[in-house]
Amino acid sequence: MPKKKFVLAMMMHETNTFSPLPTPTESFARKGDLSGPLAIAEAEGTNTSLGGFIEVARKAGAEFTLPMAANAHPSGLVTNAAFEQMAAAIVAEVGKGCDAVLLALHGAMVTQSYDDGEGELLARIRKVAPNVPIAVALDFHAQMTEAMVRGATVITGYRTYPHIDMADTAIRAGRTLMRAMAGEVAPKMVWGSRPLMSSTLMHTPSREPMKTLMGLANAAEDGGQVLNASVFGGFPQADIPHLALSSVFVCDGRTADGEVIMNRILDQAWQRREEFMFRPEPLRDQIARAKSLKGGPIVMADHGDNTASGGTQDVMSVIEEAIAQGLEDACAGPICDPISVAQMIDAGIGGTVSLELGGKTDMPAMGLKGKPLAVTGRVKCITDGEFKVTGPMATGSIVRLGRTAVLDTGRMLIVVSERRSEPYDLGVFTHCGIDPRTKRYVIIKSRQHFRAGFEPIAKHIVMCDGDGCTASDLKLFEYTRIKRPLYPFDPDMRLGRNEA
Numbered sequence: 001m002p003k004k005k006f007v008l009a010m011m012m013h014e015t016n017t018f019s020p021l022p023t024p025t026e027s028f029a030r031k032g033d034l035s036g037p038l039a040i041a042e043a044e045g046t047n048t049s050l051g052g053f054i055e056v057a058r059k060a061g062a063e064f065t066l067p068m069a070a071n072a073h074p075s076g077l078v079t080n081a082a083f084e085q086m087a088a089a090i091v092a093e094v095g096k097g098c099d100a101v102l103l104a105l106h107g108a109m110v111t112q113s114y115d116d117g118e119g120e121l122l123a124r125i126r127k128v129a130p131n132v133p134i135a136v137a138l139d140f141h142a143q144m145t146e147a148m149v150r151g152a153t154v155i156t157g158y159r160t161y162p163h164i165d166m167a168d169t170a171i172r173a174g175r176t177l178m179r180a181m182a183g184e185v186a187p188k189m190v191w192g193s194r195p196l197m198s199s200t201l202m203h204t205p206s207r208e209p210m211k212t213l214m215g216l217a218n219a220a221e222d223g224g225q226v227l228n229a230s231v232f233g234g235f236p237q238a239d240i241p242h243l244a245l246s247s248v249f250v251c252d253g254r255t256a257d258g259e260v261i262m263n264r265i266l267d268q269a270w271q272r273r274e275e276f277m278f279r280p281e282p283l284r285d286q287i288a289r290a291k292s293l294k295g296g297p298i299v300m301a302d303h304g305d306n307t308a309s310g311g312t313q314d315v316m317s318v319i320e321e322a323i324a325q326g327l328e329d330a331c332a333g334p335i336c337d338p339i340s341v342a343q344m345i346d347a348g349i350g351g352t353v354s355l356e357l358g359g360k361t362d363m364p365a366m367g368l369k370g371k372p373l374a375v376t377g378r379v380k381c382i383t384d385g386e387f388k389v390t391g392p393m394a395t396g397s398i399v400r401l402g403r404t405a406v407l408d409t410g411r412m413l414i415v416v417s418e419r420r421s422e423p424y425d426l427g428v429f430t431h432c433g434i435d436p437r438t439k440r441y442v443i444i445k446s447r448q449h450f451r452a453g454f455e456p457i458a459k460h461i462v463m464c465d466g467d468g469c470t471a472s473d474l475k476l477f478e479y480t481r482i483k484r485p486l487y488p489f490d491p492d493m494r495l496g497r498n499e500a
């Protein structure tokens with residue numbers, strides 16, 4: 001019997017429509033190839049969706065191709081050129097004919113022309129291959145749409161946040177698709193949503209209220225009541241009409257039972273909507289609290305400028321306040337500032353430099369101007385900014401910070417890099433000679449993903465409401481395109497009949 005032929009692809013971007021950072025083709029470019037054997041070699045064995053789908057294809061004994069392996073940090077709208085290039089490569093390969101398509105997508109891609117990049121990609125694939133089985137693995141922060149559900153055969157989403165089950169999410173989707181192709185099951189999807197814009201800070205499935213919701217979904221899937229069950233928190237920093245908390249169930253044949261459980265989950269989310277809201281607090285009080293805590297490391301997470309939600313990673317407000325309040329024995333970073341990196345490399349290791357650090361990017365959608373911080377110190381270390389992740393999130397993958405240098409101000413070691421990357425692995429510090437376990441304060445820009453690598457070493461965690469385009473206080477954003485009514489913007493709203 002001839003081998004089955006699969007097409008695998010990755011096209012991942014979480015779009016923050018308020019971010020000033022553009023997302024051209026170059027944002028998706030990598031050191032390795034964007035397709036073919038080199039891209040396969042880099043992804044194979046990693047704890048990523050693409051790594052999981054490669055495992056599925058190998059186990060099935062299929063031949064497979066990888067026409068596109070594109071993944072960019074969250075940022076502003078994806079340019080038309082970038083989207084067209086990625087979609088065209090995938091559609092062309094599928095158009096040559098294949099037995100299955102396995103797609104690692106994010107689910108929250110907004111392009112210059114499409115509010116739902118993933119739905120558009122799937123619609124184009126369906127035009128050339130109306131009946132091919134398609135498995136899609138999505139991020140937990142996907143913005144679910146009818147187009148995605150219509151275009152895919154099976155959809156699964158991450159069950160964790162920090163996302164430490166990326167490969168497993170793909171394997172769950174792949175397993176169902178393989179069973180369907182063998183004629184064992186007949187996947188049918190149902191989905192629903194509630195008009196709830198929940199804070200990503202309240203999304204962690206390891207804590208309430210998401211714990212109960214995800215627990216119900218996991219029990220339905222693991223107990224065999226349905227083939228797959230996923231809950232999606234949505235991503236609030238996007239001004240698009242389909243923003244909501246949603247759920248997708250893959251049922252075997254009849255959908256009635258799955259629909260009952262799914263609606264139970266969504267109803268719970270709606271009843272507990274108040275628990276999904278974020279309550280802001282003055283930054284100076286948070287820094288003062290960190291200062292008053294005993295022992296260390298005290299991990300301070302600045303979620304207002306979080307690169308993995310579209311942050312510029314160069315807002316200095318938290319570090320400025322930490323210095324102003326006299327915090328000592330601290331490490332911080334990475335701050336994305338190629339100009340400062342160049343100055344530090346010019347000065348060389350041991351050299352003294354005065355920098356106007358960070359603050360290079362204005363944020364017009366937030367009404368914020370870039371504000372650098374004047375710092376002086378000694379250059380402690382210079383690296384190429386590359387390291388392999390050893391922690392639980394995206395294990396085995398390579399982080400590329402670009403050229404990176406460490407500034408020692410005496411009180412604080414600040415990592416400065418040419419590129420952005422959310423710190424979720426200790427490698428951001430250890431690769432440049434800093435052991436965060438020995439520091440009293442560890443100041444990083446992250447929302448939840450830092451918990452993967454940093455929670456195990458943290459004596460205390462202090463969340464910091466820094467400035468930036470990933471602020472958790474949603475009142476700081478001007479939404480013009482969201483569909484109203486939407487909680488919490490319309491606090492007294494009632495659900496329509498089809499949602500209740």
Ligand SMILES: [Zn+2]
Nearest residue numbers: 139140141163
């Ligand atoms: Zn996510």
